Amino acid sequence: MYNHKVVEQKWQKYWAKNQTFKTGSDPKKKTYYVLDMFPFPSGKGLHVGHPEGYTATDIVARMKRSQGYNVLHPMGWDAFGLPTEQYALQTGQDPAVVTQENIVNFKRQLNKLGFSYDWDREISTADPKFYKWTQWTFEQMYKHDLAYEAGVPVNWSPDLGTVVANEDIVDGKTERGGYPIYRRNMKQWVLRITKYADRLLAGLDKLDWPENIKEMQRNWIGRSVGAQVTFQVKDSAEAFDVFTTRPDTLFGASYAVLAPESKLVAKITTAGHQTEVEEYIKQIESKSDLERTDLNKTKTGVFTGAYAINPVNNEEIPIWIADYVLASYGTGAVMAVPAHDTRDYEFAQKFNLPIKAVIEGGDISQEAFTGDGCHINSEFLNGLNVEDAKQSIVEWLEDHHVGQKKVNYKLRDWDFSRQRYWGEPIPVIHWEDGETTLVPEDELPLVLPHATDIKPSGTPESPLVNLKDWVNVVDKNGRKGKRETNTMPNWAGSSWYFLRYIDPHNDHQLADLDKLKQWLPVDLYIGGAEHAVRHLLYARFWNMVLYDLGVVPNEEPFQRLYNQGLILKNHEKMSKSKGNVVNPDDVIDDYGADSLRMYEMFMGPLDASIDWDDNGPASTKKFLDRVWRLLVNDLDLKAIPQTNIVSENDGVLDKVYHETVKKVTEDFDSLHFNTAISQLMVFINAAQKVKLIPREYAEGFITLMAPIAPHMMEEIWQVFGHAESVTFAKWPTYDPAKLVESTVDIMVQVNGKLRGNFDAPKDSTQNELQKQALALPHVQKFLAGKEVKKVIVVPNKIVNIVAK
Ligand code: ANZ
Numbered sequence: 001m002y003n004h005k006v007v008e009q010k011w012q013k014y015w016a017k018n019q020t021f022k023t024g025s026d027p028k029k030k031t032y033y034v035l036d037m038f039p040f041p042s043g044k045g046l047h048v049g050h051p052e053g054y055t056a057t058d059i060v061a062r063m064k065r066s067q068g069y070n071v072l073h074p075m076g077w078d079a080f081g082l083p084t085e086q087y088a089l090q091t092g093q094d095p096a097v098v099t100q101e102n103i104v105n106f107k108r109q110l111n112k113l114g115f116s117y118d119w120d121r122e123i124s125t126a127d128p129k130f131y132k133w134t135q136w137t138f139e140q141m142y143k144h145d146l147a148y149e150a151g152v153p154v155n156w157s158p159d160l161g162t163v164v165a166n167e168d169i170v171d172g173k174t175e176r177g178g179y180p181i182y183r184r185n186m187k188q189w190v191l192r193i194t195k196y197a198d199r200l201l202a203g204l205d206k207l208d209w210p211e212n213i214k215e216m217q218r219n220w221i222g223r224s225v226g227a228q229v230t231f232q233v234k235d236s237a238e239a240f241d242v243f244t245t246r247p248d249t250l251f252g253a254s255y256a257v258l259a260p261e262s263k264l265v266a267k268i269t270t271a272g273h274q275t276e277v278e279e280y281i282k283q284i285e286s287k288s289d290l291e292r293t294d295l296n297k298t299k300t301g302v303f304t305g306a307y308a309i310n311p312v313n314n315e316e317i318p319i320w321i322a323d324y325v326l327a328s329y330g331t332g333a334v335m336a337v338p339a340h341d342t343r344d345y346e347f348a349q350k351f352n353l354p355i356k357a358v359i360e361g362g363d364i365s366q367e368a369f370t371g372d373g374c375h376i377n378s379e380f381l382n383g384l385n386v387e388d389a390k391q392s393i394v395e396w397l398e399d400h401h402v403g404q405k406k407v408n409y410k411l412r413d414w415d416f417s418r419q420r421y422w423g424e425p426i427p428v429i430h431w432e433d434g435e436t437t438l439v440p441e442d443e444l445p446l447v448l449p450h451a452t453d454i455k456p457s458g459t460p461e462s463p464l465v466n467l468k469d470w471v472n473v474v475d476k477n478g479r480k481g482k483r484e485t486n487t488m489p490n491w492a493g494s495s496w497y498f499l500r501y502i503d504p505h506n507d508h509q510l511a512d513l514d515k516l517k518q519w520l521p522v523d524l525y526i527g528g529a530e531h532a533v534r535h536l537l538y539a540r541f542w543n544m545v546l547y548d549l550g551v552v553p554n555e556e557p558f559q560r561l562y563n564q565g566l567i568l569k570n571h572e573k574m575s576k577s578k579g580n581v582v583n584p585d586d587v588i589d590d591y592g593a594d595s596l597r598m599y600e601m602f603m604g605p606l607d608a609s610i611d612w613d614d615n616g617p618a619s620t621k622k623f624l625d626r627v628w629r630l631l632v633n634d635l636d637l638k639a640i641p642q643t644n645i646v647s648e649n650d651g652v653l654d655k656v657y658h659e660t661v662k663k664v665t666e667d668f669d670s671l672h673f674n675t676a677i678s679q680l681m682v683f684i685n686a687a688q689k690v691k692l693i694p695r696e697y698a699e700g701f702i703t704l705m706a707p708i709a710p711h712m713m714e715e716i717w718q719v720f721g722h723a724e725s726v727t728f729a730k731w732p733t734y735d736p737a738k739l740v741e742s743t744v745d746i747m748v749q750v751n752g753k754l755r756g757n758f759d760a761p762k763d764s765t766q767n768e769l770q771k772q773a774l775a776l777p778h779v780q781k782f783l784a785g786k787e788v789k790k791v792i793v794v795p796n797k798i799v800n801i802v803a804k
Contacts, residue, residue: 002628004592004621008711012111020725021116024070032069033519034061035498035558037527037535038076040490041102043087046109047574048582048600048612053526053564055597055708056606056671058115060524062707063668065116066731072519074501075110075117077103079126081490082160082176085422089454095422096450099126109584114593114710116727121504125493130500131424132445133510134492137542139427139438140549146192147416149436153261153328154415156184161456162419163188165489166412167220167534183285186460189426189486191414193541197221199555200411200540208560210607213532220533222410227394229335229403231256231308233268234316240264240308243330243408246340247397248389251378252358253335254348255318256308257301259327260284268319270305277302277321284323299324299347310335311402312393313379322347330408342368359386414538416489421454421463423487429473431481448487461485494535495542498522499552509551516552521559529563536561562671565609567600574612587617594709595621601673601708623681624712627705630688631698632719639719641698649694654738656686657697661734664704673708680705695720700732747798748773750782766793773799 015021024031034057039050061073079099088095103124110117123130141147154163159179163186168175193200201221204214226245233239242256258265260281269277280302301322308319317335324343325334338348338355345368348355355364358378362369375381380396381389397403417426427439427446439446449470454463464485465471473481496510502519503511536558543557566573569580587596598620604610633642660683667676683701687693699720706713706726717726741762746769748756756778760769770791773779779801786803793799 001634002625002632002712002715004594004711005589007715008112008114008588008593011711011714012114014714014725015116016111016119018725019120020727021073021118022120023072023074023118024065026070029068029070031072031519032061032064032524033072033502033522034064034524035073035501035522035526036075037525037531038078038494038497039106040081040083041077041079041099041106042083043091043098043102044581045102045105046584048584048587048596049567049574051113051584051596052567052600052606053528054110054113054115055600056562056564056673057524057526058597059601059668059673059707060671061116062710062727063665063731065727066703066706066729068730072121072501073117074121074123074504075115075119076121076123076497076501077106077125078490078494078497079103079124080131080423080488080493082162082420082422083490085420085454088422094450094452095454096126099124112588112593113584113597116710121501123497123500123504125424125490125497126422128445128447129507130497131493133500134424134488134496135427135439135444135446136441136510137496137546138488138492139441139444141191141545142428142438144545144549146195146545148190148192149187150190151185151187152190152415153183154186154188155181156186157181158458160420161458163415163417165415165491165534167414167491167537168489189416189428189484191416191541193414193538194409194411196541196544197223197409197411199544200537203540203544203556207556207558209558210529210561210563213529213536213561213563216532217537220411220537222408224408224410226406226408227390227397227403228331228406229397230311231333231335232311233264233319234307234309236268236306238264238267240333241331241403242333242335243406244335246337246386246390247393247403248375248378248381248384248386249337249340249358250310250312250335250393251375251381252337252339252356253310253315253317254338254354254356255320255336257320257322257325257334257336257347258304259325259332260321260323261327262321262332264333265304265321268304268306273303273305277304280321287323299343299350301347301351303351311400312396318353320347320351328412329410338368339364340368340370342370344368414541416492417486418489419460419462420456420487421448421451423490424448424492425464426484426486426488428484429481430484431475431479433479437481446483462487491534491538495538496546498525498539498557499543499546510546511551513551513553520552521554521557524560524562525558526562526564528566563607565605565607567603568609568611571611582612582614591617591621592624592711594624594712598624598677598708602677604674606671606673623684624709626688627684628712628716630684630693631702631716639715641695641720644691644693645695645698645720646692647695648692649696650692651742652690652692653683653686653694653697655741656683657700658734658736658738661700661704661732662739665731665734668707677708680708699729702726703729703732744796746773746796748776748779749798749800750779751802752800755779755782762796764795766795769793769795769799773801 036054036057061071064071084099085095088098156163157174157179164174224245227247228241228243230239230241301320304319306319307316336344338344339357357364359373360376361371361373372386375384375389394405425446425448429437449467462485471483499511503515546552547555574581595617599616632639660679663679664676702713702716714726743759744762746758746760756776783803788803790802
């Protein structure tokens, strides 16, 4: 009887002791870097969702080792940041201690699943040896004007006690916890990711990533091409620019709108409108951007009393302020063309502003017409379609120095300060004379000091501000300074951790360039789709910065990306609060890690979200037990190969075996694990039917199956007499010639009725088939006393005998 508890432990010990999964370094071999998104070592431990992606990468890593690659398959911990800190606060513990405990537990759980990580390369983002290089990179960014401090409107979450980045906001709320966000002006460290907008966009085209993720990144970067047009304010020296994607509609502009936050508002508002304008501004302060730009909400706004001059026809148009215009996009001002823009249309309707058609089409008494058509009421643009009119008007604007072509991005610079304790200290000192300096490189890492009170202060300062000894510094000339107390977001370490795995113990540099060249880009990266526009965008940016610094050899870090689906319980995401979490420890105890791994890969396509079935692991265990019984005879407690394993090959299993090798290899490469497993089952069914299984095929099967069920396959491999781990068994190859059927089933009819069948070598001659058909005893019975008049043979199919 196969005992998963004993066997799984045995091999896990063996692998650890023999360092079976140490990263290969044979210079003659090709390299393969297969990466998991590393976990937050939360207090909850692993749930069965984790092993889904981790098993997928493990299968590929194991196959690639067998195929003769040097494989890098590392694991580490995304240990800094809110999740750990919140857990520490809730349980009244030190985050450093909690992190350590959680890591120990996660590692224990991962090992129980039999994953083939090279633990010598384990990293933690909260380890000073690691974050030294996070801080170092920040310093390089500062030196290259890619990190700067600015008083910017930020997303403040009172509940989390910190600012969060735009990327941390989902549906207007914090992604973590779902708390409301308020706009607040705060001094922040910001990373100039916008400088890389075009490269981040262009790079996507070359990547083997799911199209939806690329599209999400494109939308997030949000490149739009249009024009910037300058409007003078009537009877004033002031002017403002608007950004428009439809400069062709300039003749239809019937009013202008400034974002309420615009500095210009105070300057141009006329005395009569002052009170109303101020009241409006106050009222919108607490609204999120999402609420403000929601298409469905009723438009609000007030008139400033001032007018702007439309540069194309000198028409005077009223200047309003309204919250649907955001200060943070474009120029924070728009020209409104209600006839051809839906939001403007609604606004104009509500406030009785003129609606002037400049493109033919639609019925503007009912709604804005946003389609293409012939321009009208537009002087020199009349008769042109939208595209041509855009070109003409931009030329005109440039000729008259009142505007130019302009490209705008939705992407904002990355808010990089967090007012929390559990993160990398930002290595900066603010001096009393106003100077800001970096902590000298040779003093890095700037270690996070131990603190007992880590509660967020609710102010723009992090709890580090209370550690006076740490905060206050004096330079050698007696100048006093204070350390920056904000910390980095947890997206900092995760933006580059995959580089450190390549050279994890390097004390002199982030990683050795030659080693990076050897391994990068990552060949396969698997993780959850929830990281589409945070981690994956930040990591690409961070990597591009390091590329420009000459630190890394590739502009793009992840060549191939795949997102695993969610494992659901009763169609819901598993979560502790819903009480529907399945703990892999329990499943492993009952059925073994191999059964769990196999079940998760067999549930369905890797990218599908599928309901967990409590009976699933039991059914894969049943299959594995069948495999064991078919290949191993352990009845006399002395496990040896079954007597049906033979050295000679009678050819009966040729076709199904070679098909299995082909399908499993291709499916593993394309990450179609469920269909690979089906094929392995087909092979076992076929093998069970025949009396003799060629040893070569049994061993080929073990090698193919080992990535899925490594413990049992190691054990069988040993039973088959191998002294070495199955990890390095040569991956089987298939012979295309054997994929075709070598024998065919021939039907025999007598006078149109089916009377028998027989196997014949494929493409046998008509004569041979006729001879064999006539010789069948059952057929002879029906021919008794009759004379064969005619025999019709359809090659490879049928022999039809006509007799009287
Ligand atoms: C006039 C116009 C006429 C516009 C028309 C559209 C249609 P995307 O594609 O998102 O870049 N806009 C510009 N800045 C804005 C801001 N800060 N807040 C809110 N809206 C703003 O859209 C750009 C368009 O959104 C711009 O083109 C502008 O309205 C508006 F028939 O200008 B348009």
